[in-house]
Amino acid sequence: MKTVVSCKHLNKIYRQGQIEVKALTDINLDVIAGDFICLSGPSGSGKSTLLNMIGGLDSPTSGEIIVDGQHVDKMSKSELAELRLHKIGFVFQAYNLIPVLTAKENVEMVMQMQGDSKQYRNEHSLAILKEVGLEGLENRKPAELSGGQQQRVAVARAIVDKPCLVLADEPTANLDSKNADNLLQMMREMGEQHQMTFIVSTHDPMVMERARRLIKLHDGKIIENNKQH
Amino acid sequence: MSHITSLLMSLAWRNLWRNKRRTLVILFAIVLGVWAMIFTAAFMRGMSSQILSDTINNLTGHIQIHSKQYLDDPVIDHRFSLIDDQLFESLNNVLIKQTSSRVRVPAVIVSERESTGLVMVGINPDNENGMSFLQSSIVEGRYLKDENDSGIIIGRKLAERLETRLGKRVVIMSQDKDNKIVDRGFRIVGIFDTQMEALETGYIFMGLQTSEDLLNIKNEVSEVSILLHDMNQLDELVADLQQQNPHLDVQGWAQLEPMSRVIIELYDSFHLVWHLIVFLAMGFGIVNTLLMSVFERTREFGLFQSLGLKPGFIMGQVWVESTLLLMLGLFLGNIIAWWSVLATGEGIDVSAFAQGMEMANLSNIIPFVIITKDLVLANSVVIILGMLTSIYPAWRASRLVPADAITRV
Ligand SMILES: Nc1ncnc2c1ncn2[C@@H]1O[C@H](COP(=O)(O)OP(=O)(O)OP(=O)(O)O)[C@@H](O)[C@H]1O
Numbered sequence: 001m002k003t004v005v006s007c008k009h010l011n012k013i014y015r016q017g018q019i020e021v022k023a024l025t026d027i028n029l030d031v032i033a034g035d036f037i038c039l040s041g042p043s044g045s046g047k048s049t050l051l052n053m054i055g056g057l058d059s060p061t062s063g064e065i066i067v068d069g070q071h072v073d074k075m076s077k078s079e080l081a082e083l084r085l086h087k088i089g090f091v092f093q094a095y096n097l098i099p100v101l102t103a104k105e106n107v108e109m110v111m112q113m114q115g116d117s118k119q120y121r122n123e124h125s126l127a128i129l130k131e132v133g134l135e136g137l138e139n140r141k142p143a144e145l146s147g148g149q150q151q152r153v154a155v156a157r158a159i160v161d162k163p164c165l166v167l168a169d170e171p172t173a174n175l176d177s178k179n180a181d182n183l184l185q186m187m188r189e190m191g192e193q194h195q196m197t198f199i200v201s202t203h204d205p206m207v208m209e210r211a212r213r214l215i216k217l218h219d220g221k222i223i224e225n226n227k228q229h
Numbered sequence: 230m231s232h233i234t235s236l237l238m239s240l241a242w243r244n245l246w247r248n249k250r251r252t253l254v255i256l257f258a259i260v261l262g263v264w265a266m267i268f269t270a271a272f273m274r275g276m277s278s279q280i281l282s283d284t285i286n287n288l289t290g291h292i293q294i295h296s297k298q299y300l301d302d303p304v305i306d307h308r309f310s311l312i313d314d315q316l317f318e319s320l321n322n323v324l325i326k327q328t329s330s331r332v333r334v335p336a337v338i339v340s341e342r343e344s345t346g347l348v349m350v351g352i353n354p355d356n357e358n359g360m361s362f363l364q365s366s367i368v369e370g371r372y373l374k375d376e377n378d379s380g381i382i383i384g385r386k387l388a389e390r391l392e393t394r395l396g397k398r399v400v401i402m403s404q405d406k407d408n409k410i411v412d413r414g415f416r417i418v419g420i421f422d423t424q425m426e427a428l429e430t431g432y433i434f435m436g437l438q439t440s441e442d443l444l445n446i447k448n449e450v451s452e453v454s455i456l457l458h459d460m461n462q463l464d465e466l467v468a469d470l471q472q473q474n475p476h477l478d479v480q481g482w483a484q485l486e487p488m489s490r491v492i493i494e495l496y497d498s499f500h501l502v503w504h505l506i507v508f509l510a511m512g513f514g515i516v517n518t519l520l521m522s523v524f525e526r527t528r529e530f531g532l533f534q535s536l537g538l539k540p541g542f543i544m545g546q547v548w549v550e551s552t553l554l555l556m557l558g559l560f561l562g563n564i565i566a567w568w569s570v571l572a573t574g575e576g577i578d579v580s581a582f583a584q585g586m587e588m589a590n591l592s593n594i595i596p597f598v599i600i601t602k603d604l605v606l607a608n609s610v611v612i613i614l615g616m617l618t619s620i621y622p623a624w625r626a627s628r629l630v631p632a633d634a635i636t637r638v
């Protein structure tokens with residue numbers, strides 16, 4: 001099986017004046033295509049930091065990150081932007097959407113940046129919004145959608161152009177357990193249907209159950225890396 | 230590239246109306262600034278065009294020809310002949326719209342009660358028409374019939390000072406070509422009134438032939454005043470005339486009336502300074518507002534970056550946003566400025582400050598004049614400096630670190 005993400009001896013140290021914070025220490029990790037990984041751990045254990053490193057939003061202090069065969073740690077800012085545009089989808093905890101754009105426009109935006117034709121954008125955005133269960137709400141602005149619906153739009157946008165990797169940082173943190181469960185369910189289905197790799201960080205035990213692989217972080221170190229079901 | 234442009238445009242336009250109140254406030258500031266620039270420019274342009282037309286009307290014309298020493302010592306001795314083939318030929322130039330020859334010498338006027346020194350001007354009333362203020366300023370009596378008219382025209386203030394009036398007789402004394410004192414009685418057939426006291430008290434007008442008879446000269450004059458079709462050809466024509474008539478002295482209005490020239494140039498150079506002052510006030514407002522909206526949207530810009538949009542796109546977005554705002558403000562500002570200039574009609578009456586105006590060689594009604602050059606200057610100051618100043622907030626937006634922008638809110 002193909003390896004989508006590979007981290008080798010990854011370290012991240014934040015410096016705040018005199019104080020050094022070791023956010024990640026010697027992380028070694030391989031993620032194979034189509035996997036659905038849950039990244040768990042207490043607050044401050046380094047989940048967000050790891051996701052941001054893999055997505056090239058932040059750079060490691062030392063070590064290697066390879067995404068789809070490309071050395072993320074050696075890329076320039078604009079190469080990183082290209083990588084994110086074409087290969088990585090992001091879902092954050094909240095405020096994932098551009099407030100002035102409708103649900104459909106939010107989904108279409110990434111496709112528009114990639115230069116897809118209007119007709120293609122239209123068909124695909126409607127189809128993906130239907131898949132995530134938002135049929136009929138395409139023309140609403142984010143403020144007119146519930147938290148769960150907004151997260152669905154964010155997932156739709158993250159997967160619409162079939163990136164090889166979707167990074168979701170606590171996507172269910174602001175949802176009630178029912179909505180959280182639905183969203184997770186949906187993400188897993190999408191992953192299986194479209195052969196995409198998901199890395200989802202969470203505190204939520206229910207989310208961890210849904211993962212195929214569970215990685216536990218503590219103080220910036222991987223303390224558990226189990227294949228589940 | 231066009232898909233990016235259209236995305237940029239729609240994002241910028243919608244973001245503009247996200248905080249309507251703020252956008253309207255800054256829009257109002259831009260409109261006000263543009264209005265102030267154009268309206269003030271129109272007023273200054275009106276003043277300087279008024280100065281110019283007054284200068285030209287006050288017997289100066291666009292160009293004047295004199296004998297060599299006349300300007301230093303404007304007396305009868307420094308006259309020149311009109312029986313001159315070369316001069317005749319050079320005045321027969323297509324650039325010239327109208328010419329008028331004048332006798333213009335010092336004289337003394339004596340009424341029954343008072344006397345005073347002044348300049349007597351002999352004119353051909355027909356040639357003078359449309360070239361100087363005289364005919365349109367007659368308020369009592371009549372204009373001169375022809376160059377043999379035996380009457381004279383004097384100013385209202387002079388009439389008051391001499392304690393005389395229309396229909397009365399006065400005596401004019403001067404020196405003839407042999408420097409003999411000559412005098413003759415004239416009836417006052419017309420009174421003129423201008424807003425300038427110096428003109429009203431300093432000049433009297435009579436027929437050209439009548440004045441030549443008094444001074445014992447024939448076909449000789451003190452000056453020829455010239456009006457052009459197009460002022461832009463002035464320098465060219467002055468040079469030509471001077472070259473063709475080396476024994477004479479040919480000068481444009483700017484050399485003849487250096488004071489007016491200096492004032493006009495001063496006004497001209499003030500336009501840009503004024504625009505910059507207005508822009509300075511406006512520019513701070515624009516930058517501040519933009520920065521405020523950039524910081525409010527920190528998270529959003531981080532989001533854009535996480536979606537794979539490059540810093541250039543983010544910079545472009547903020548920049549397009551402010552450029553749209555500027556263009557909207559310019560559009561409205563121009564319209565309102567036009568409208569308010571139209572609303573002033575003939576101009577504004579500044580007679581309350583007329584004393585000062587007269588000193589500056591101005592009449593009481595100042596028209597508002599909008600010319601393309603001034604519009605272009607005001608608009609380019611706003612758009613160019615505006616676009617330059619919005620680079621800073623746009624750059625700040627593009628420099629946000631995505632991980633920080635997203636996680637630390
Ligand atoms: N920009 C930064 N500057 C300094 N320290 C930072 C910065 N970002 C993260 N840290 C520190 O790095 C460590 C890991 O933070 P991180 O945000 O990755 O944790 P997390 O597991 O995502 O926590 P949470 O569950 O609360 O989101 C923490 O101790 C945090 O304080």
Ligand SMILES: [Mg+2]
Pocket residue numbers: 047048049169
């Ligand atoms: Mg986190």
